[in-house]
Amino acid sequence: MFFVEVIEIEGLGNRHYLAGGARTAVAVDPPRDIDQLIAAAAKRGVRITHVVETHVHNDYVTGGLELARLTGATYLVPAAANVSFARTPVHDGDTADIDADVRLRAVATPGHTPHHAAYVLEENGTPVAAFTGGSLLIGTVGRPDLVEPRLTEQLARAQHASAHRLAAELPDETAVLPTHGFGSFCSSAQAEGNATTIGREKSVNEALAKDVDAFVADLLAGLEDVPAYYAHMGPVNASGPAPLDLTPPAVADAEQIAARLAAGEWVVDLRNRVAFAEGHVAGSFNFEAEGKLATYLAWMIPWGKPVTLLADNTEQLAQAQRELVRVGIDRPAAAATGGPERWLRPGDDPVSFARADFGDLAALGPDPDVVILDVRRDSERAASHIVGSVHIPIHDLHKRLAEVPPGTVWVHCAGGMRAAIAASLLDAAGRDIVAVDDSFDNAAAAGLPLVAA
Structure with a gap:
């Protein structure tokens, strides 16, 4: 049988x-x-x-x-x-x-x-x-x-x-x-x-x-x-791929994390988007371990650039490392576990940004100082989008940050994961950010004006 x-x-x-x-x-x-x-x-x-x-x-x-x-x-x-x-x-x-x-x-x-x-x-x-x-x-x-x-x-x-x-x-x-x-x-x-x-x-x-x-x-x-x-x-x-290596990466302390950020390397925080928004190392990017980590990190990171991973614990780190070797990101330059209190040098404070839903966005009403940024794919955008919103797909955003108009950026996707990535990129660039952590299905019910492309 x-x-x-x-x-x-x-x-x-x-x-x-x-x-x-x-x-x-x-x-x-x-x-x-x-x-x-x-x-x-x-x-x-x-x-x-x-x-x-x-x-x-x-x-x-x-x-x-x-x-x-x-x-x-x-x-x-x-x-x-x-x-x-x-x-x-x-x-x-x-x-x-x-x-x-x-x-x-x-x-x-x-x-x-x-x-x-x-x-x-x-x-x-x-x-x-x-x-x-x-x-x-x-x-x-x-x-x-x-x-x-x-x-x-x-x-x-x-x-x-x-x-x-x-x-x-x-x-x-x-x-x-x-x-x-x-x-x-x-x-x-x-x-x-x-x-x-x-x-x-x-x-x-x-x-x-x-x-x-x-x-x-x-x-x-x-x-x-x-x-x-x-x-x-x-x-x-x-x-012919080389055999994979899943041995733990070198441990980075707070000084090394700061040095890698200063050198322009990518420091990726794997924690969930709620924890990241509440407090993180300035300049780090948020790619949730529970999301499509391998797809979006491999898509967006300049190929071959060193990456340091920050994780809740060793189990989360090991799983992320496993996911990344599947797409050819073989060895993290370094890693650390715990939280911002262990990743920041003495005297440095964690940074944060606001989270909201589509109801909060609708309650603002017309505001010339607010930029609504849609980071969904082209097909999602074509099906329906918020009137007056700016569209830059998430995989292009790191190369097009300068195209985001001035103002407070309310960034959304279809469910929250990609918006969190985008918010972290914009936050690292010094922008004032609100991450919309909500299903786009709720946008119309919240009273936001929608249009098909």
Whole structure:
């Protein structure tokens, strides 16, 4: 009897899989912190004999090469992928025996990348699941614009064809198990739901419901900005990532924290946004450990700039370090735990800023000294925004601080997390800030005038 176990990385919006039979298993698109897959295999009492990649990933550093090395597994990578390490090249139709009655079959599914492959898990010759990587997702497909701008339309058309191939060749009851689409920016649209099948996708997936020209036009029109760190993931994965290092970083005292800030390095406070607003080290930035830390910090920090992490405790620090290695931020320059009382030099005081909700903002009424700053994405802004507000997406704000008009800045997003990041950046720049920690759904009810773009 086959099994499939899911390893979910919520912060990056990805899923990774361990699948197999009674004795042996395959790891699919493993994350860099491979200890999770090794532990899952040990718990089941199976040996990992194969590691497969659906494509060279653009949104995270793979653990595939290291997992194959440690386990002695055969490392399967699409043959057309331009990589510089030894692997077993996979062509369309190739098969691999995973266990006595369990087999994996490669299906060429270009679109998300030119070389993309899906892997169909078969038990006694019957397809039971398809590991679709970045091709067929839940209700949508992977975006086709991550490789080369000149190839985007061509890959979008290939994505449509690949989705139709999977739908035509696989039984309706086949489970569709994508790597992306659970919040990942590799998804071309927001995927909904946690599970699906080929049969369900035939009725809900846009790639299967539209003709190719309409599909491509709509897909290309809906693509948003790509996280900046994606530019570094592909080359790292193609060259073969180094083994991860999760040993604790050097401990920074108050003098060292101040010196790093003075040197222009990033000091990142991982505490929740309420605690940060109430008191923090001047010049530090707030990226909540409980938020999408890896995505937004890796997106915004100048690549390669040293980062010092400030955390509530060692557990929070260790988890943050784990999340960051997944996107290639390998070693924090230093770290400290506790709170501002331990991070500030004698005589230095913590700084703070106000928090509010949309009701508080509405109560102000028209005020020429108030700037309403919207840091949501373009698509969110287009759906609805506050009349007269200024729009700078959060991932651009650190480069466009000078564009924020003078006055007290009331900054908002859709729920509060991104507004907190923005507030910390503006606070570090010396601006007078109010962080709106509220759902944008409450803006209209509060009486704020809204308009669609």
